[in-house]
Amino acid sequence: MSKIKKVDKPVISKNLDEFFTGMAKAFSFVKRFFKEVWFPPYEFKEVLRQCYEIGYRSLPLISLTGFIIGIVFTNQSRPSLAEFGATSWLPSLISIAVVRALGPLVTALIASGKVGSSIGAEIGSMNVTEQIDAMEVSAINPFKFLVITRTLAATFMIPILVMYTDFVALMGSFASVNANELVSLSTFFVQVFEAVSFLDIFSSVIKSVVFGFTIGIVGCYKGYNSSRGTEGVGQAANAAVVMSMFLIFVEELLIMQIVNAIRYA
Amino acid sequence: MLNEQEKVVEIRGLVKSFGENHVLRNVDLDLYKGENLVVLGKSGSGKSVLIKIMVGLLKQDKGTIKIFGIDNSNLNLKELNKLRLRIGFSFQASALYDSMTVRENLEFPLVRNVKNLTRKEIDFKVEELLESVALPNTINQMPSELSGGQKKRIGIARTLILNPEIMLYDEPTAGLDPVTCIEINNLINEVRERYKTSSIVITHDLTCAKQTGDRMAVLIKGHFTSVGTFEKVFEEATDKQVKSFYDYNFIR
Numbered sequence: 003m004s005k006i007k008k009v010d011k012p013v014i015s016k017n018l019d020e021f022f023t024g025m026a027k028a029f030s031f032v033k034r035f036f037k038e039v040w041f042p043p044y045e046f047k048e049v050l051r052q053c054y055e056i057g058y059r060s061l062p063l064i065s066l067t068g069f070i071i072g073i074v075f076t077n078q079s080r081p082s083l084a085e086f087g088a089t090s091w092l093p094s095l096i097s098i099a100v101v102r103a104l105g106p107l108v109t110a111l112i113a114s115g116k117v118g119s120s121i122g123a124e125i126g127s128m129n130v131t132e133q134i135d136a137m138e139v140s141a142i143n144p145f146k147f148l149v150i151t152r153t154l155a156a157t158f159m160i161p162i163l164v165m166y167t168d169f170v171a172l173m174g175s176f177a178s179v180n181a182n183e184l185v186s187l188s189t190f191f192v193q194v195f196e197a198v199s200f201l202d203i204f205s206s207v208i209k210s211v212v213f214g215f216t217i218g219i220v221g222c223y224k225g226y227n228s229s230r231g232t233e234g235v236g237q238a239a240n241a242a243v244v245m246s247m248f249l250i251f252v253e254e255l256l257i258m259q260i261v262n263a264i265r266y267a
Numbered sequence: 268m269l270n271e272q273e274k275v276v277e278i279r280g281l282v283k284s285f286g287e288n289h290v291l292r293n294v295d296l297d298l299y300k301g302e303n304l305v306v307l308g309k310s311g312s313g314k315s316v317l318i319k320i321m322v323g324l325l326k327q328d329k330g331t332i333k334i335f336g337i338d339n340s341n342l343n344l345k346e347l348n349k350l351r352l353r354i355g356f357s358f359q360a361s362a363l364y365d366s367m368t369v370r371e372n373l374e375f376p377l378v379r380n381v382k383n384l385t386r387k388e389i390d391f392k393v394e395e396l397l398e399s400v401a402l403p404n405t406i407n408q409m410p411s412e413l414s415g416g417q418k419k420r421i422g423i424a425r426t427l428i429l430n431p432e433i434m435l436y437d438e439p440t441a442g443l444d445p446v447t448c449i450e451i452n453n454l455i456n457e458v459r460e461r462y463k464t465s466s467i468v469i470t471h472d473l474t475c476a477k478q479t480g481d482r483m484a485v486l487i488k489g490h491f492t493s494v495g496t497f498e499k500v501f502e503e504a505t506d507k508q509v510k511s512f513y514d515y516n517f518i519r
């Protein structure tokens with residue numbers, strides 16, 4: 003049950019009121035996560051199941067998208083570098099672009115479409131059909147069983163998926179570089195690893211952890227608070243995608259600023 | 268068999284509104300040990316709200332509910348959960364977990380509330396309950412593969428798995444054909460015999476009411492207008508609304 007009281011009459015205007023009560027509600031939802039995640043019962047089995055679901059659901063689309071992005075980005079960058087006779091820089095350029103920005107962002111956006119929406123729809127329909135209430139009346143904490151497990155699973159899995167996307171995108175890029183510049187796989191990867199720094203990898207991991215958490219918690223929040231009735235389920239799924247994509251871009255921007263500040267300090 | 272002395276539930280002056288929608292205005296109700304009490308009322312009269320308040324899914328605005336003598340309004344979550352384990356809540360739409368098989372649905376409340384059960388004990392309990400709702404061979408099916416009546420039965424079995432002393436049935440026969448209705452009614456009566464429960468049965472089906480109820484309580488405009496045996500409440504009804512409820516059910 004939410005502790006935030008509904009006001010009968012609008013204080014400022016109806017929309018603005020709803021915006022602020024919505025913010026407060028979302029904030030207390032996140033707070034509840036951090037309060038409850040440390041204490042038993044731990045639902046390891048459910049977390050594992052969710053990890054599998056998340057990975058399995060996103061893998062085909064991520065593989066395809068990653069590979070194509072690698073090829074396209076390489077092919078689009080080649081003419082500019084060719085002007086300076088610097089096509090040998092392609093592997094370094096691509097690796098920086100992929101590891102710093104494209105990998106995490108593309109993975110997170112795809113996952114918010116695939117994973118976020120399905121979490122939102124699943125929990126939303128459990129809410130509508132009173133399955134969440136059913137847990138509560140049998141003294142089971144639905145927040146622990148549904149929200150914490152899915153959010154943790156997303157937080158673990160997105161970084162893994164990001165590394166996978168990075169790898170696939172680089173393989174796509176290699177396919178193009180190999181065909182055009184006749185660079186061997188080992189030379190390609192030597193250049194790749196020379197170009198990326200520890201800070202790049204570290205910030206990429208941090209970023210993907212944040213993205214994963216966002217996708218999980220937003221999906222759960224929208225599902226958990228879906229309005230009753232079947233259309234509530236669709237709305238929850240949709241809102242989960244929109245909201246998590248928006249937050250992912252904001253977070254990307256913020257983290258990039260922080261990392262650059264560290265990099266050039 | 269009615270023990271008039273022992274009340275398991277005592278509701279006094281219960282009030283609940285949602286904004287301008289005053290659902291429960293002043294509800295008094297007693298449930299005696301071992302009885303089946305039928306709550307009747309029109310759609311939207313607040314029957315579900317009433318039993319949801321009893322198990323703490325909703326909070327009343329005013330009034331007290333004592334269950335086994337425990338006032339449920341200022342319990343902490345731990346105490347509330349302890350109380351909830353003694354109450355079985357059968358949902359209007361069954362509320363089976365649709366990502367789990369029937370077996371997992373039944374196990375779920377059991378393994379999370381009773382520690383250190385062996386696999387054998389769990390299986391035994393699950394099979395016993397499926398037997399008692401006459402659906403032993405659905406054990407590995409998903410809820411989506413069950414009919415409405417089967418879902419209701421599995422839902423009832425799931426609530427029985429923790430041996431509740433009070434059963435709350437929210438419209439157990441809604442949306443079912445007359446034959447299945449009678450089967451469910453018999454099940455409700457069997458549950459009382461076998462598990463010695465006291466029950467509140469919510470319905471707007473008078474056949475169900477007559478078959479399962481020791482006493483009737485009619486909820487109209489936010490309070491109980493008449494409470495008593497079926498004959499007293501309906502056949503000797505003077506209140507126009509109660510009477511129309513009766514006529515509507517049998518003239519159809």
Ligand SMILES: Nc1ncnc2c1ncn2[C@@H]1O[C@H](COP(=O)(O)OP(=O)(O)OP(=O)(O)O)[C@@H](O)[C@H]1O
Pocket residue numbers: 285288290308309310311312313314315316317359
């Ligand atoms: N969580 C809620 N928030 C707002 N209003 C609610 C909520 N739950 C119930 N209501 C309102 O309370 C009223 C009574 O609802 P309730 O579900 O108790 O009816 P009911 O008697 O069970 O009807 P039915 O026979 O159709 O199940 C309805 O007007 C409903 O809109």
Ligand SMILES: [Mg+2]
Pocket residue numbers: 314315316359437438
């Ligand atoms: Mg109802």
